Amino acid sequence: MKNFNLRDFGADIWERSNRPVRVAIVIVVIGLVAMMPYAGAGFLATPIAAYDAVIVYPVAIFVLMSLGLNIVVGKSGMLDLGYVAFFAIGAYTMGFLGIHTSLNTWEIMPIGIGLAMLAGVMLGLPTLRLRGDYLAIVTLGFGEIIRIVALNVSWTNGPNGISGIPMPPDIGPLKFRLDDQKVFFWVVLAMILMTIWMIRRLSVRRPGRAWEAIRQDEDAAELMGVPTLKYKIWSFTLGAAVGGAAGVLYGSKNLFVAPEMFTLNVSILILACVVFGGIGNIWGVIVGGVILGYLPDRIRFISDARLLVFGLVLVVVMNFRPDGLLPRKKREKALVKKGANS
Amino acid sequence: MFTVFIDQFWQLTISGIALGFIYVLIALGYTMVYGVLRMINFANSEIFMWGTFGAIVASRDLFRYNQTTEPATGGKLALVLFIQLFAAMAFAAVVSVIVELAAYRRLRARGTNRLATLISAIGMSMVLSETMRLMTDSRPVGSPRILEKVILTEVWGAQIRLDTLITIVAAGAIFIILERFVKLSRMGKAIRAVSMNEDAAKLMGINLNRVITVTFLVGGLATGAAGFFYVTVYEYTKFNIGFTMGLAAFTAAVVGGIGNIRGAFFGGVFLGLAEVYASAILGTQWKAVTIFIVLVLVLLFKPNGLFGEAVQQTRA
Amino acid sequence: MSKTLLKLENLTMKFGGVTALNEVNLEVKEGEILALIGPNGAGKTTVFNVITGVYQATSGSVLFDGHNLVGRKRFQITGLGVARTFQNIRLFGDMTTLENVITATDVHKKSGLVGSLFGTPRARREERENRTKALEILEFIGIDEYSDRLAKNLPYGVQRRLEIARAMGTTPKLLLLDEPAAGFNPQEKVELATTIKKVRDAGYTVLLIEHDMSLIMGISDRVAVLDFGTKIADDSPTVVQNDPRVIEAYLGVPADAS
Ligand SMILES: Nc1ncnc2c1ncn2[C@@H]1O[C@H](COP(=O)(O)OP(=O)(O)OP(=O)(O)O)[C@@H](O)[C@H]1O
């Protein structure tokens, strides 16, 4: 037990199971998570905002965005400090089209994702050639620029923001209501599951290898025939797509968007979630998003100082446990275990 | 659109130069640390912000100036300004050294994981700005007027005010002093040796940790001095002023060729002018956007700066 | 006479004031093992860097299999059939041995991100082909028992061999090996020499940088010698070994210094 590691513990259970057991585990876990909105009465209740709202935003949306940012930071090792920009683009797309057209949330969703991806490509094409820290500062600037643009152009309604954004239309018996956010939670959960599916798929195939190679040694990757710029742009753009999707959902849940919601702080919060849980590891990132999304609403002290806490999280985790709670470290298969026992 | 620009060209030029000199000093902070670490110090913008508070703490809490006090004159004026400058530099230098110890040192000792170091630095800058936000209740903090902003003379219709003149002269002097320090002193030579070739410098028996600490210290002094001038000219500060000032000064450092100390000077002045002119033409709300576009263009087309010499980059 | 696979013409590479390569001409024939030797700092690695597009030559041209490589992107050069190893090992440490090689085999595959995401038949087939091919290569090089180990945890000698295996993963026509035996003991060197011969016999052309004279004498068909960026000899091993200019270039420099 000396080197207990939750990730390996989970992976062990997973590896020992056969297919039906795995399917059962997945269904049970998803089912349990889907019941979360009903679990708010006791210990989990949040003193400041309503519990069922808190688990949609920040918690679930943070998890979704962290998964998206993790594609960029964790998988391919590029520091994107302007992730909020894509979230803002999604939210504003929802706001603008939601009040100016008759399109509903589900119809706006692909448009929001598309625009976020477009922004990702437009920012990525020139800047992803830059070295890591330059990329970081350029994305940092970009995040703020989007906010400043939203503040100063007329169609976003400047500092007043866009209000009166419509809720999503009901899905059969599932009704979206302001005072009952269960359905929203399930929708975000569905998006999270889709994102996980996407990342897992890509991770074990060519794009995942390309990202991994880029993260570890970009020049060597390029010399082994990996078109690094292309895969970097893909990574950036997929991250943007997830951020855009989160933004559309957020706009449609919040019914109101304004520039002050999209500050640099959001980018940092999401980065903290990624880093805290375990950079590069899906499960770690989810745990990070849940904990850092939830705690500030549970513990009053943290809610005032949440950014301070998150900043500290970044410094402390990087310095003392750079792999976060659940490290990415891949396990070596059988051969090593034998070796380790001897 | 252009009328303001043309009518006020000389006035704009003067304030652009003054602003540029502030950028020069912050850019010096970025450039010096970059030289030894080969990494952008994301926390430098917040070090600057802390410097501005240093200046205000000195005048407000030490000399008990407030919004209704008469501005100082004569010897008292010089004394207060000097103590303010000293306080700003000291605040910033202390914060800068703390940043190095808390965010960089451990990671450096462990090896070269650039991503972790960058994240640690960005976390540190969050900690600095949030601490200040909580201490000031997110409110702007006005600086009592120490210096009567008298108009000294007019040149081509442009007024030259006392605070502008002091900024240009004093910031220029501080820049020269620091530049000479790096050029001539033993420690400065060690810093430059590390910038050129870290391994060789280590072989020559240079204590790397000490050199890096001193670099952060000197960078902090420069950046803090900029904080003082900022307060003298604009008479206010806020926990979040670091971002735009930092972005601009970093852009200045890149324009001058990052790592190149003299380049920081030209870059700073260039950026001060560019910002003031662009604001006059496009409106001040687009200031940050203009800076950002300049930064991206320079990084893309002249990554070694407009003035700096080309640095050979090594790849495989 | 077999056909020329690679031809360097008047290749010059300057770094500021340093001339690392000076008007170098070199031909590599299909199917041969050509050794490139020279004292430390002679410019050997620079030759590799210019061929593979890491550096842009100051002047001169690199002709490979009917293409001029100068100005091409690095991954495109690899796609055309040039692959290299690194003098200072640069594996993808957090990947397994097998994944290291599969990353390289991807270069000739058609399916991209969308195909991988939706698991198109082609993407699945290519994944299978990659795996099979990578395992074949690992077996060929003799390190298949390590295929599930993380590259960073491999013994040094295996890492060096994996460098070769990974380069072979790109199905190169020309294999550039940069001091593959560095740090090996005599026994390991002999084994490596056998492997390199085997690689050549499997149809690859090899350009090899090496310091160990006995290894070179044993396996190379031809030896080219660089000194201060200039080619001073280019002939059969025995001729080169007795060339007074070569002896002079090496004088005082132990042959196995690296
Ligand atoms: N990126 C670079 N910038 C400046 N000089 C360089 C660069 N790369 C190589 N050089 C110089 O070019 C010369 C040749 O270097 P190279 O690495 O090709 O030598 P080598 O023959 O491979 O030596 P070794 O046997 O030590 O590997 C050296 O003087 C080296 O300092």
Ligand SMILES: [Mg+2]
């Ligand atoms: Mg070499």
